[in-house]
Amino acid sequence: MGHVLAIDQGTTSSRAILFDDAMKVAAVGQEEFPQHFPQSGWVEHDPRDIWASTAATARAAIERGGVSAKDIAAIGITNQRETTLVWDRDTGEPIHNAIVWQDRRTADTCARLREQGLEGMVARKTGLLIDPYFSGTKLAWILDHVDGAREKARDGKLLFGTVDTYLIWRLTGGKAHVTDATNASRTLLYNIRNGRWDPELLELLDIPPQMLPDVRDSAAKFGMTRADLFGREIPILGVAGDQQAATVGQACLKPGMMKSTYGTGCFALLNTGENPVASSNRLLTTIAYQFDGKPTYALEGSIFIAGAVVQWLRDGLKMIREAAETQPLAERAGAEHGVYMVPAFTGLGAPYWDADCRGAIYGLTRATGPGEIAAAALASVGYQTRDLLDAMKRDWAGAAETVLRVDGGMTASDWTMQFLADIIGAPVDRPQVQETTALGAAWLAGMKAGIYPGREEFGDAWQLDRRFEPKLDPVKRERLYSGWQDAVSRTLTRR
Numbered sequence: 140m141g142h143v144l145a146i147d148q149g150t151t152s153s154r155a156i157l158f159d160d161a162m163k164v165a166a167v168g169q170e171e172f173p174q175h176f177p178q179s180g181w182v183e184h185d186p187r188d189i190w191a192s193t194a195a196t197a198r199a200a201i202e203r204g205g206v207s208a209k210d211i212a213a214i215g216i217t218n219q220r221e222t223t224l225v226w227d228r229d230t231g232e233p234i235h236n237a238i239v240w241q242d243r244r245t246a247d248t249c250a251r252l253r254e255q256g257l258e259g260m261v262a263r264k265t266g267l268l269i270d271p272y273f274s275g276t277k278l279a280w281i282l283d284h285v286d287g288a289r290e291k292a293r294d295g296k297l298l299f300g301t302v303d304t305y306l307i308w309r310l311t312g313g314k315a316h317v318t319d320a321t322n323a324s325r326t327l328l329y330n331i332r333n334g335r336w337d338p339e340l341l342e343l344l345d346i347p348p349q350m351l352p353d354v355r356d357s358a359a360k361f362g363m364t365r366a367d368l369f370g371r372e373i374p375i376l377g378v379a380g381d382q383q384a385a386t387v388g389q390a391c392l393k394p395g396m397m398k399s400t401y402g403t404g405c406f407a408l409l410n411t412g413e414n415p416v417a418s419s420n421r422l423l424t425t426i427a428y429q430f431d432g433k434p435t436y437a438l439e440g441s442i443f444i445a446g447a448v449v450q451w452l453r454d455g456l457k458m459i460r461e462a463a464e465t466q467p468l469a470e471r472a473g474a475e476h477g478v479y480m481v482p483a484f485t486g487l488g489a490p491y492w493d494a495d496c497r498g499a500i501y502g503l504t505r506a507t508g509p510g511e512i513a514a515a516a517l518a519s520v521g522y523q524t525r526d527l528l529d530a531m532k533r534d535w536a537g538a539a540e541t542v543l544r545v546d547g548g549m550t551a552s553d554w555t556m557q558f559l560a561d562i563i564g565a566p567v568d569r570p571q572v573q574e575t576t577a578l579g580a581a582w583l584a585g586m587k588a589g590i591y592p593g594r595e596e597f598g599d600a601w602q603l604d605r606r607f608e609p610k611l612d613p614v615k616r617e618r619l620y621s622g623w624q625d626a627v628s629r630t631l632t633r634r
Contacts, residue, residue, distance in 0.1 A: 141159060141160030141210065141212065141590060142157055142158065142159055142160065142165065142204070142206055142210050142211045142212065143157075143158045143211065143212060143213050143214070143215060143581040143584050143585040143588070143590070143591070144156075144157055144158075144197060144200060144201065144211050144213075144214045144215070144373070144581075145157075145158060145214075145215045145216075145217065145577040145578070145580045145581040145584070146193055146196075146197060146214060146215070146216045146217070146218075146306065146580070147217050147218075147381070147576055147577045147580065148189060148193055148216070148217070148218045148219060148302050148303075148306060149218075149219055149381065149402065149403070150219045150222075150239065150240070150241070150402070150403045151171055151172075151174065151403060152169055152170060152171040152172065152192070153169070153170055153172065153189065153192035153193045153195075153196050154167065154168065154169045154170075154196055154577065155167070155168045155169075155193070155196040155197040155199065155200040155201075156168075156200060156574055156577040156581070157200045157201060157203075157204040157206065157211075158577075158578070158581045158585070160590060162578065162581065162582065162585070162591060162600075164574055165204040165206075166199075166200045166201070166202075166203035166204030166205075167200060167203070168195070168196035168197065168198070168199030168200040168203065169196055170192040170195055170196050170199075171192075172184070172185075172188040172189065172191075172192045173185070173188060174239075175236060178244070180242070180243035180244065180246075180485060180486075181242055181243070181244050182238075182239040182241045182242045182485070183236035183237060183238060183239060183242070184222065184236060184237040184239055185236055185237070186224055186226070186233040186236070186237050186305060187233070189237065189302065189305070189306075190305070190306070190309050193306055194309075194368065197368075197369070198369065201369060207370055208369040208370035208371040208373055209370075209371060211369075211373050212374075212584075212585065212588040212590050213373065213374050213375070213376040213377065213584035213585060213587065213588040213590075214310075214364065214373050214374070214375045214376070214377075214584060215375075215376065215377035215378070215577075215579075215580030215581045215582075215583050215584030215585070216303050216306060216307065216361075216375065216377070216378045216580055217303075217378070217379055217380065217381050217384035217576050217577065217579065217580035218301065218302035218303045218306070218322070218380060218381060219239070219240060219302055219381060220240060220301060220302075220321075220322060220325045220380035220381060220382065221240035221272055221273055221274050221277075221301065221325050221326075222237050222238065222239045222240050222274075222301060222302050223237060223238045223274045223277035223278050223281065223299070223301065224237045224299070224300050224301070224302070224304075224305045225278065225281050225282075225285075225288070225292075225297055225298065225299050225350075226297070226298055226300075226305070226308075227291075227296065227297060227298075228295065228296050228297060228298050228313075229296065231308075231309070231313060234281070234285050234288060234297065235281045235284075235285050237302070237305075238277040238280070238281065240272060241403075241404075241443060241485045242271065242277065242485075243271045243485055243486055243494050244271065244277075244280060245271040245276035245277060245279075245280050246271050246486075246494040246495060248271075248276050248279070248280070249269045249270055249271055249276055249494070252269045252276075252343075253269050257269065257343070260339075261327065261340065262417070262424075263332075263417075264330045264331070264332070264337050264339070264340060265324070265326075265327055265328075265329060265330065265331060265337075265340070266324065266331050266415060266417075266423055266424030266425055266436075267325070267327055267423055267424075267425075268421060268423065268492055269327070270492055270494065271494055272441065272443075272488070273325060273326060273327040274301060274325060274326040274327060274328070275326055275327030275328045275340070275344050275346070276327065276344065278299055278326075278328075278344070278346060278350075279344040279345065279346065282345070282346070289345070289347075292346075292347045292349075292350050293347045293349075295347075295349045297350055298316055298350055298352075299346075299350040299351060299352070300316070300318065300352055301318060301322045301325070301326070301380075303318055303319065303322050303378050303380070304316065304317065304318045304322070304352045307361050307362055307375060307378070310362070310364045310365065310368065310375065311362040311363060311364060311365065311375075312365040314362055314363075315361060315362030315375075316352045316353065317352050317353045317354075317355055317361050317362065318352045318353070318354055318355070318378070319354065319355055319356065319357045319359070319361075319378040319379060319380075319429070320334065320354055320355070320356065320357060320426045320428075320429035320434055321357055321378075321379045321380045321383040321384075321425070321426050321427070321428060321429070322378070322379075322380045323336075323352075323354045323426075324425050324426040325380060325425065327340065327344075328340050328341060328344070328346060328351070329354070331415060331424065331425070331426055331434065331436070332415065334354070334432070334434065336348060336351050336354070355378075356429045356430055356431065356432065357377065357378060357379045357383070357387075357428045357429050357430065357583050358376060358377050358430060358583045358584070358586055358587040359376070359378075359587065360374065360375075360376060360587075361374075361375040361376065361378055362374075362375050363375070374588070375584070376583070376584040376585075376587040376588055377580050377581070377582070377583025377584030377585070377586075377587060378580070378583070379428060379579060379580060379583060381400070381402075381406075381576050382400055382406040382408055382439065383408070383425075383426070383427055383428055383437075383579070384575075384576045384577075384579035384580045384583070385398055385400045385406075385408075385546055385547075385575045385576040385579055386398050386408045386410065386427050386428070386437065386579065387427075387428055387579035387580075387582060387583065388546070388572075388574075388575030388576055388577070388578035388579030388580075388582065389544045389546060389570065389575050389579075389601070390597060390598040390600075390601040391408070391410050391427075391544060392410070392435075392594050392597075392598050393410060393598070394410050394411055394412035395409075395410065395541055396409075396410045396541070396544070397409040397410070397531075397541045397542075397543055397544065398543070398544040398545070398546065398575075399524055399527075399543055399544070399545050399546075400545075400546050400547045400575070400576065401445045401446055401520060401545065401546070401547035401548065401549035401550055401555075402445065402446050402547045402548060402549075403444075403445065403446050403447045403450075404441065404442050404443050404444060404445050404446075404447065404488070405441075405442035405445035405520055405523060405524060405547075406439065406440070406441050406442070407439065407440045407442075407524060407527045407528070407531075407543075408425070408427060408437040408438070408439050409437055409438045409439075409531050409535070409541065410427055410435065410436075410437050411436050411437055411438055411535060412435060412436065413433065413434075413435060413436070414436065415436040416436065416438055416534060416535050418438060418530070418534045419533065419534060420490050420530035420531075420533050420534055421489060421490040421491070421492055421530070422438050422439060422440050422489050422490060422527070422530050422531065422534060423438070423439040423440070423441065423489065424436060424437075424438060424439075425437055425438075425439045428583075438531050438534060438535060439489075440488070440489040440490065440526070440527030440528075440530060440531065441488040441489050442488050442489070442520070442523045442524070442527070443483075443484070443485050443486065443487070443488045444482040444483070444484050444485070444498075444519075445520045445523075445547075445549060446462075446547065446548050446549050447482070447484070448480070448482040448484075448516045448519060448520070449462045449465055449516065449517075449549070450462075451482075451484070451516075452465065452512070452513060452516055456512075458509050458512065458513070459509075459513070462548070463551075463552075464513075465513045465516065465517055465552065466517075466552050466553070466554045466555070468509055468510045468513035468514070469510065469513045469514035469517050469518075469554050469555075470554060471510045472510035472511045472513065472514040476502075476507070476510075476511040476514060476515070477502040477504075477622070478500065478501070478502040478503065478507055478511045478512065478514070478515040479500070479501045479502055479515055479518075479519075479522075479622055479623055479626035480498070480499075480500045480501075480512070480515035480516050480518075480519045481498060481499050481500075481501075481519065481626050481627055481630045482498050482516070482519050483496045483497050483498045483499070483630055484497065484498045487627070487630070487631070489526070489527055489530065490526055490527065490530045491526075491627070491631060493631050493632055495632045496630050496631050496632045497630075498630075499626070499629070499630045500512070500515065501625075501626045501629065502622075502626075517549075517552065517554065517555045517558065518558055518562075520549060520555060520559070521555070521558045521559040521561075521562040521563070522562060522620065522623040524543075524559060524562075524563060525562050525563050525620060525623075526627075528541075528543070528563050528565070541565070542565065542566045542567075542568055543559075543563065543565060543566070543567050543568065544568045544570065545559070545567055545568065545569055546569075546570065546573060546575040546576070550569050550573070551573075553607075556569060556605075556607045557607050557610070559607070560607040560608060560609045560610075561609050561610060561611035561616060562611070562616060562619065562620060563609070564609050564611075564613065564616060565609065566606050566607065566608055566609070567606070567607040568603055568605075568606050568607075569603075569604045569605050569606075569607070570601060570602060570603060570604055571602040571603065571604045572602070582597055
């Protein structure tokens, strides 16, 4: 009973990681699944692919770890956030594909709500901006565009959930319709100050409250898996959205600590403690984690495109065969190439929140080649992180002297991490354990099960792999960043 299974359901793949009683990785299962792009700016997943890949990778991790279900004390779940699913309460069948967090189809709806002067009210209650990114307008769109959906929802025949809720419902055989506070805080429907689904927001989007899951702490009893899935029932004891799980996994458990995850997108969270900090710079106020009914809050900046820009170089431009090829290309380009890439493939997130702008490359000359394009792509992640960090410093004094803890696939690139340290002018710490998102989910579940240590001891166990110190001359740093700001200003539709 000394193992914990962490399910990490992401945007492009599902993963399951088995951790032993010392919180070390014992086995991994991973499976990519298809992405669907019905129209420009639309992104969907087939819920059956999400479920099938999750179940398959969980079984694979257990098998590769050489354990059985009786050796697993608990399951923790972490998930792509804001992705929206609706399914039939009786049959379990989805009524539409999952609408992914990247999807921009509700941009016009969001613009109308902003024009009605509602953004201030929504921000006060949810900590969020009115943007297609969040689940609420996606849910309303499904109810509006699937025949008979609103009537069925009002009759209690349909259920809504983010990915965690859908997976728990499937894992428990439909016995548990639940979520945790971190995922609820990303829906545009949840009041993060009083910890309740908000009636005014539900009425605004015409969402029947009977569709919504129960909200629990991040470490809580979420249900028992069906015995036939893994050989016996296993308790689900930890749940957190992927960025909050990474915050936990990076042991950013004290105010002023900050992490940034570089996956498909980039998400930076700054722990602000027990009091929510309202942003004046278009950042988000969110729940970092919740224990014993008491939320800990964070400021968050969301970048829609980080690792996805490298995927584009590979799959769109066919410029590279694998991600690792970008580093030697960037190194050959040098620092004075003058090319800037603004990767607004699905708009720009914080602090700009422009859903309509699209990607652009500036500074092209006859001398521009693959190296300059690769360097500009990697550098765009550093520039966007600087945007977020500067906004956080303006919002909250506690951000002034922070060290940035990083994780995610892009952190394997030393070039990218050194540029990041150079452009933000602060140390960047890469941990020994790279599986921070899954580790966060595993620790939540294992701590609740009583086999993993408490907060203090867990925080003390965090280990550094490498610190990247800024080396760039401050004058050059600001010149480079000024060029980035100019490129962004040319890209925005709302100037």
